[in-house]
Amino acid sequence: MDIGLSSKVVLVTGAASGIGRAVAERFAAAGSRLAIADINEDGLAELGTRLGGETLQVGLDLGDAGSCAAAVTRTVERFGRLDVLVNAGAVIIRQPLAAVTPEDVERIMRVNMAGPLFIARAAGEAMRRSGFGRIILFSSQGAHTGGYVGSTVYAMSKAAVISLTKSLAREFAGDNITVNAVAPGLVDTPMIRRDVSEEALARFMDMIPMARIAQPVELANCCLFLASDLASYVTGHTLDANGGQLMR
Template structure:
């Protein structure tokens, strides 16, 4: 799987890059030859990650994806420093928890918690998608790719509350399909990954102590997944070899949900 067309390196922009899954995605895409625009809330963390990636020329960009102007500035900086973005990975997300990592029930969820979750997970994905597609309308590129992030929680209705998170990730399933139809005339595919239980900070914060064995027992493959396994799926969807897949959701859950 090559990420290098004749004109040089392709550019990938990853939001939510400094999380466990986001960092694994960045490492994998960098190893495939992409130049990475590494984006997260805090610039020092983005700088540290970018400096440790395989290859050279990766660029850190701090961005709050809920802010429309900030997202436009993110793309402006990434394309000024690296060139036009051909792959967008929308990984920025939040799961708001209560003390001890407890997921709030719907009846406990405050309006502020609801709005914050929709803003990061839903609005952030929309703003990044819109900015990317506008730019590719103006300057088309071959093998344009978008990968969004949903969750097995959205597909199952969750398993331990967190209605705000579930609703936001369910919205991304529909947004991905709508974007795929609009992007198709540009030669751009838009697909989604839906991770299950993945050994990343978000899961660790919400998993009660000693519950890993019980959680793994509910998965047909009898284990929790790794961030690298999610990154493998993202890398495939970002590749030229995935050119006839669009509007799809790839489940990465060890068989926890089958369809």
């Protein structure tokens, strides 16, 4: 079934690993033309080589508004337009509340809250010119629960993304641009494997009715839906994908 993604121009941030990488791979498989962006340029180059074709690689610092605008500009210069933005890039610093410093808060908020604002703003302006767009941001289950395992500030930043999604959806609704968010529960990514012990993972799985953590491709599929013609009347929505954990 054609869901309207073939030849669409898609910019994916955080594409070097984890969910962002899976998102890029799924859109490539759907026939989209890709710009992949990340601060990790080595990981980006490896993915770009594997995807091949006309994939554009863009170095991006989500914590810098100018870098966000430049990523959109480069995408439009290369492909002539931008149809879909998926902002999967983020940063987390796991630490006890007592250890949180003002510098930690500033860094997390700059990347996870200001970054989505500035890249979505730039993307929305480009989409306005062509009269079509899909913007997909990433929140987190922690936005609803307050987070786990030393992630207070991260959860706070991801709660802001839900509000941002609604604000942007109102801003762009008259321009045929939808804005939605995906809020994952625990996902099997390098970040989780690095930061969370096997014992903690086991405790998490005890709280999930489906008794497993998500694979990145399952979150990528959520993005595919929200970017597709199937979701043409969905905007301002946060799609929770957590294996039923929020029911507990």
